[in-house]
Amino acid sequence: MPTAPLPEHEYARLLELARYDILDSAPEEAFDRLTRLAARTLRAPAAVLNFVDQDRQWGKSCFGTGDSTGPRSDSFCAWTILSNEVLAVPDTSEDPRFQDNRQVTGEPHIRMYAGAPLVTPGGHRLGSICVIDTEPRVLTYDDHAALQDFAALVMDELELRLRNRTLEAQLDQQGRQLQELQQTVAHAEVLEQVIALMDAPLSPEEATLAAARLIGTAIYADWTGLVSFQGEAMTMQVAHHRPQASPALLDFAARLPLLPGGVTRSLRDTTATTYLEDYAQHPGALPEGIDAGLRSAAWLPLGHYGGASFMLIAVRAERGDRAPWRASDRALLDAAGRSVRAALLRHAALETSARAALQDRLTGIANRRAFDTDFAARQAAGQPFLLGLIDLDGFKRINDVEGHAQGDRVLQMFATVLQDEVTACGQAYRYGGDEFALLLSGLSEDDALEHVDLAVVAARQLTALPLGASVGFACVGAEGPQAAAQVLQLADERMYAVKRRRQQRNHRGEAVG
Template sequence: MTAAPLPADEYRRLLDLARYQILDTGQDETFDRITRLAARVLNVPVAVLNLVDQHRQWGKSAYGLGDTTAPRHDSFCAWTILDDRPLVVENAPQDARFRQNPMVTGAPHIHMYAGAPLISPAGHRIGTLCVTDDKPHPLSPGDLQALQDLAAIAMNELELRRQQLEAQHDAQAQRQQVAELRRTLEQARILEGVSSLMDLDLEPEAATLAAASLISEAIGADYAGLLTWHGDSFTVQAAHHQPGLPAQVLALAEQLPHLPGGVTRTLRGLDRPLYLANYAAHPQALPALVEAGVAQAAWVPLGEGEAGPTLLLALRVQGHAVTDWRAGDRTLLEAAGRTIRHALQRHAALQQVHEQARQDALTGLFNRRAFDEDLDTREAAGEPFALALVDVDGLKGVNDTEGHAQGDRLLQVFGAALAAQVGEGGAAYRVGGDEFALLVPDQSQEELLERIDVAMGAAQQITVQRTGASTGVVRWNDAPSRSTRLTLADERMYAAKRRRHATQQH
């Protein structure tokens, strides 16, 4: 027995066959009518509609036989798809290609085979409509033409079915697109509402509670609350709950802070949302909440409130129609979280400026008070840092010859350039009339002096007077305490000033 060779276009043929999504589908009366008609018209006991896959022939419809699936190397149809014309085998037991074929030596004992290829609009032969008989059965030219006509009808049905499937797929995709657009618009509406709430003249806590309620209702949460940390403990304020919620869940605000352990106690420093689709499966799940029916939980960080870090807690209970935190839920929660977080940060910044007046009015830099507070903070943190005290030389000359407005402009340009040079984690301060300071993460004196020289270079462009910057740099390990660091920086600054004056006199 000889297996059929592969068609020259085999790869493209298989891709074309896959487009019809027909393999391994169920019975279809449309194709059964064609095989019944083929058997009747050609007066044969067996008619089959076969598709030839990579390693097998698979029967979509068969009249006179059961399952016609067979390995491709045993397939008569694999020979038929090599040509556009019908393949006729009049005496299979005498044909060298088929006499050892199991379908010849055994059931259905094929003696005569005739197959017409199913030719797709792309020109690929993806299968056959074939007839067989277990005894000699000559076929006339009219018989073969009828077989070809029926094969063409079958191919038309396959093509129609493909087009319908693609139309259904396109319609489904369009419905999904419309649904996604609606969800996006709804999310935009919710986010707009959250933003509006945070802009109202409300206390941050009240605005955040109202925003949390709006968000939670939009995602279908059964319960939502705000968790605010106070040191190592926290409090819970209910923001939203669905009617009919179990009493154990409603009592969450009172119970949760007093229950030992739990997921929440590990989340004080949470900086990204945490979603649990199966709360009970978490190793730190609280039995009381599991017994109350909590199924899903989400924690979304909202930034620093007035008391401390704040989280939005959203819960769904057993039996909820949605069994996971969907992509849309997460998108809305995270976008709303950012909106609230930014609003809280803005409020905190404005409050801080208002209460502490930490900003220098002329340059926009931090002032002396801010410098003292920030230096204390860095000292307490115990992390390496460097500080620089800077005195602008030549300011009096600018004021005397070009006017105080130009002197102010010199300070403003220097301050802006200095702020641009401090880098990440650093801050620039105006601590006196012509005195500035820098606090930055630990770095070498050379690097810090270079930053200050760049800033001074920018300031020197606005005046014809001789100006410069005398700087004293101290790294955190140059002196043992705050006061000694400041004293050392001051001494180094005045030493630099003396050297500058000596150089100018010579």
């Protein structure tokens, strides 16, 4: 039995057939109606709608006969698609192409076959609609025309079906685009709130945690945390979690800083946002996270502040509706990350500037401006404290004899040791020139003098000339509020009284000390 040759441009035809997405589809009444009408119109016991695939004939609709799906080598329709005309075989037993065909010699015992090709607008023939009979028969011209009309109706239905599917896809895409646009607008509002938070009267840590909470809520994360790295230590603060988040996921998040390794630790120095769509596939994924149902995660570096580096982690569990990181999610995370990093840099710069304004350049301890600020703050607090004013005796001679560079080193040594001595109970200040001040709590005058003496001893190691310190104290707040000028005047008078006594001893030949 001869096999039908392949049509010209067979592969293009197969691609066109695939475009209609009709093969192996479910029965449809629109096509079944056409095969019924074709059989009745042409007075045939059976009508079939077949599509010719690469190696098979596939029946979309069969009326009056069983399933017509079978090998392409046995297909009558494989011959029909070789031209645009109706293929009519009045008696298959007399046609050498079909007389040995198993559909002729066996069920369904086809003796008459007539098929019209299904021709696409591009000229490709996908299959045919045909009528068959168990008796020989010659069709009329009108029968041929009717069969071609049915083939045209099938193609109209296929084209409508294709256009509807294309339209549905376009509507679906437009719906997704609209949803994405709405999400983008909502995320823009969240970004505005994040920026406002970073300028609010909050500490940088409080503002960053609040920003992380806003971001986690906006991107529908199951859990969002603020991680900080300081040296090798990692700490975690929960910023946000969904009420429906699984206890296993929340437990994993709480234990994350205690677990060795993991993706988070490996990203501590990253400067770019990292997204994982499938956490389990990452080589650094922790088994505890996988077991807790962690599906996707994002790590957003937020910059450095106060000696620590900060990172936001947003996590999603196994949820089909929110597993991937959408474009709008990524845009919000990236933009918010830039805003927070810029704000932390700005806060750090302002604090550095503020510290510099309150720090003595030469000695590194607090300066006169810092003293005025701290003195007022202590008075406002209403707790008693000790004020000490210090004048270095003999310092001018060190400058005159050993030079100002040596004098600077003496001041630096005295200031450093003095601050170290009083750190636990207060603050030391360079008040001006060779004058220093102390603000101390819970310390007696005698104990304070011992700290000053130790600083003097350390400074003496740098010079061959005599060096001492005159100190005047005033207790503040013990007898009710006092004006700052009065307190300072009292401490100053006592300091100069000590200095005069030292000078008198020096005139009598006693050593400075």
